[in-house]
Amino acid sequence: MRKWISDIIQGESADATSQAKDDITAIGQKNGYEPLHIFRYNSDYESDQAIASRVDGITAGVAHGDLVVYQYPSLVSPRFDTVFVTQMRARGVKIVLLIHDVEVLRGTNQGNSVDEIPYFNSVDVLIVHNPIMAEKLKELGVTTPMVSQYLLDYLDDDHDWHRFFTEPDQFTGDLFLSGNLFKSSFLTDWHEETPITVVGVADEGIMQGLRDNPKITYPGAYSRYDLINHLPRGFGLAWDSDSGMGQYGSYTRYNHPHKVSLYLSHGMPAIVWDQAAVAPFIEANHLGLTISSLDDLDVVLPSLTADTINDMLAHVNDMGVLLRDGYFTARALSAAEEKAFVGKIQYS
Structure with missing residues (x-):
């Protein structure tokens, strides 16, 4: 079994749009995950079939029984996010959705967004921000097992x-x-x-x-x-x-x-x-x-x-x-792996 994590590639920004995702990818790699490089692009004029072909190229090394941690939303497009998970499910891959934002909680879940509740229920494990978010998602109909991250990590090896x-x-x-x-x-x-x-x-x-x-x-x-x-x-x-x-x-x-x-x-x-x-x-x-x-x-x-x-x-x-x-991300990834494969390990 190999472990993979999505790596969203975009230009540098002065806000946190890419920083949190970049840090999580780096922490994943430190903990044995291989990156799946996803370049942000405009998919508005691509067919679902073209997006599926693109996903196949990105995930060419991913095999049945592997584990993929997908950082949601990718900010490519809702269709891309949907096709990616659908492709992985069809291939027999364990999928952990690491959530950065939930549009239905933010009040921006418009008609062109992912239908998030069934989408969240289509994966094996969700990594959510905290127990309060987990409880709210349960109220809205999410049944997928969840792991709380508690805090986003903030990597910094560049300063004194x-x-x-x-x-x-x-x-x-x-x-x-x-x-x-x-x-x-x-x-x-x-x-x-x-x-x-x-x-x-x-x-x-x-x-x-x-x-x-x-x-x-x-x-x-x-x-x-x-x-x-x-x-x-x-x-x-x-x-x-x-x-x-x-x-x-x-x-x-x-x-x-x-x-x-x-x-x-x-x-x-x-x-x-x-x-x-x-x-x-x-x-x-x-x-x-x-x-x-x-x-x-x-x-x-x-x-x-x-x-x-x-x-x-x-x-x-x-x-x-x-x-x-990277403590909080590493801890959440480890807990998500356990839930994805065995549910809960019994030690005695």
């Missing part, structure tokens, strides 16, 4: 080790947010007394609004490598809506934002919405703060004691070691 850890005497308490700012247009109306530095891609209107706000520092967007060099030794904010509601805010009830892993892997405690799916993990492991509203920042941050901050930094520094080593 000083960029990975924050000592108490280095901690500034500065507030920082990195991400796709198309989802965070509310930031232009930032009215908190606590100043914030914001980086990421945005349109002209959002960029102008950020630069016009005296409480916001907006230097623009950085590549993945350069971003690390501009991270402060402070708090990382993971927030996609001013009220926690709306399309993106509600989605945080189920997903684990990539920016949380960016922060934790580089010595920054995270601040998240207390209704976010990642909030229980942050609280249980002393990795930052959970708040109900951005208005809480002006009250909570000044009231933090040195002991509380030191405790958070110690836990964040330790968790960062695991994130940079």
Whole structure:
């Protein structure tokens, strides 16, 4: 039996579109998986038969009884995702779907999207973000066994080790947010007394609004490598809506934002919405703060004691070691292999 993992190849971006997938492919290869290279392309004008032929070429080495971990969505097209899984099923391959996004939970499951519930039920195992996502998918009709990843890993072998850890005497308490700012247009109306530095891609209107706000520092967007060099030794904010509601805010009830892993892997405690799916993990492991509203920042941050901050930094520094080593993905892959082949191993 050989193990394979999809490798989505696309241009470098200043957001997390490709970063998480690239890291998972690298972690898979470190754990004995061979890559299946999939180039993002426009499949709108291809027939299903042409897509099937393309999939056959990509998976020429995959044989009956092998295991394929497919990163969903591939962002090629819903038809490509569907044909890929159909082809693997017909070939007698064990399929693990490693989920990055669930459109039906994000509220974007339109007519041209994969019909996700039957699609998820057509594979052997799902790797989902967390138990909250798993329970919601069960409510929606998913019966496939699921494994929780809990956090996305964040690989980084390119920076000096000083960029990975924050000592108490280095901690500034500065507030920082990195991400796709198309989802965070509310930031232009930032009215908190606590100043914030914001980086990421945005349109002209959002960029102008950020630069016009005296409480916001907006230097623009950085590549993945350069971003690390501009991270402060402070708090990382993971927030996609001013009220926690709306399309993106509600989605945080189920997903684990990539920016949380960016922060934790580089010595920054995270601040998240207390209704976010990642909030229980942050609280249980002393990795930052959970708040109900951005208005809480002006009250909570000044009231933090040195002991509380030191405790958070110690836990964040330790968790960062695991994130940079690919621990959570490797753990999920191992558990998915067990479920795919034997269900649950009985040791006594």
